[in-house]
Amino acid sequence: MNPPDLISILILGGIGLVAIGAVGMAVSRHLLRLVLALAIAEAGANLLLVLAGYRWDAVAPILAGAGATQPMVDPVPQALVLTAIVIGVGVQALAVALLIRVKEAYGTLDIRELKTLVEHEICGAAGIAPPESANAPGTRQPYPVPAASRESA
Amino acid sequence: MPKHASILFATRMTTLLIGLAAQLPLGMTPMGVGQAILERAPSETGSANIVTSVVLAYRGIDTLGELAILFAAATVAGLVLAPSIHAGNEAKARPRDDAGLVLRAGSDLLFPLLLSVGFYIVLHGHLTPGGGFQGGVVLAAAFFVSFLARPARQPSHVGIVLIEALAGAAFIGIGLAALFGGGAFLQPVLDKGTLGQLVSAGSLPLLYLAVGLKVGAELSGLLAHLAE
Numbered sequence: 001m002n003p004p005d006l007i008s009i010l011i012l013g014g015i016g017l018v019a020i021g022a023v024g025m026a027v028s029r030h031l032l033r034l035v036l037a038l039a040i041a042e043a044g045a046n047l048l049l050v051l052a053g054y055r056w057d058a059v060a061p062i063l064a065g066a067g068a069t070q071p072m073v074d075p076v077p078q079a080l081v082l083t084a085i086v087i088g089v090g091v092q093a094l095a096v097a098l099l100i101r102v103k104e105a106y107g108t109l110d111i112r113e114l115k116t117l118v119e120h121e122i123c124g125a126a127g128i129a130p131p132e133s134a135n136a137p138g139t140r141q142p143y144p145v146p147a148a149s150r151e152s153a
Numbered sequence: 154m155p156k157h158a159s160i161l162f163a164t165r166m167t168t169l170l171i172g173l174a175a176q177l178p179l180g181m182t183p184m185g186v187g188q189a190i191l192e193r194a195p196s197e198t199g200s201a202n203i204v205t206s207v208v209l210a211y212r213g214i215d216t217l218g219e220l221a222i223l224f225a226a227a228t229v230a231g232l233v234l235a236p237s238i239h240a241g242n243e244a245k246a247r248p249r250d251d252a253g254l255v256l257r258a259g260s261d262l263l264f265p266l267l268l269s270v271g272f273y274i275v276l277h278g279h280l281t282p283g284g285g286f287q288g289g290v291v292l293a294a295a296f297f298v299s300f301l302a303r304p305a306r307q308p309s310h311v312g313i314v315l316i317e318a319l320a321g322a323a324f325i326g327i328g329l330a331a332l333f334g335g336g337a338f339l340q341p342v343l344d345k346g347t348l349g350q351l352v353s354a355g356s357l358p359l360l361y362l363a364v365g366l367k368v369g370a371e372l373s374g375l376l377a378h379l380a381e
Contacts, residue, residue, distance in 0.1 A: 022167075061204055
């Protein structure tokens, strides 16, 4: 196998950033960490996009001096990434704005605590008892009851 | 457990991405559209920075949509963070102290430097790396540093909204001028000039100036909202 060259390291880095972001979004219980994981995954995706237009023998697509003498890299992915970065900033700013409001309203950013709080609030507004966990002892199981117990009931 | 399932998903996706990347001809990417743009862009738009000619000339309508997305995000963030009727009085009653001497003096020193760097990046977007989006962020940073140093002296929201609206209208207006001049919407107009000169590339620097002002106004308004 060849020694690892620059571009495979860069590609693996981009994929690694996407993977770190995906795992972070999967395991984090704190909403701000979720937004940060999204930002990391987005950075990896942008890196992969720029690398898609990379060429070994080329320079940046800017004409310097008299004219083009050297080949240049593909300008289209770079323009796309410019768009992606700006939209990412907008998404993150909006997410953080919403998080500020959530923190003000509920005093926590933990997903599980928020779930309980929001469920209680909805049930209180509707005037019904809050739902109990299906795994709590003594609750009716939501899945179909076996045939034997249905006959006895 | 759902957590295990998501980690499994992330691992599988990584494997898939690595598998896809291993099959690509890395570093020797075939360029279909890119090669054509590289050959035609300097004579068609007169811009030395080919990324700029892609962003503003070949994909000008995309950039308009991008500005619309940024505008929507800034507006919704302002709407979400707008002080409610109950919290409004408390927020006004809370005194906002100035930052320390070091931060105030530093911000006074940085403000003109950041402004000139920001406008330099915006106005040289068709010649050097950079452009309206990048320079606009630097402009927003200039206003945000002074806001951090003196929280009591807020930037006026009316002024920010006015700059933003006028810049957006100028972008669309240049596009409409090209349309009524017999071309397509957002087609580059005006004289292309000499390649590499500051005044060249027709309407592209004007478009980037509008983009820069709009991005700067939007981001500084957004940051001011977040800081409140």
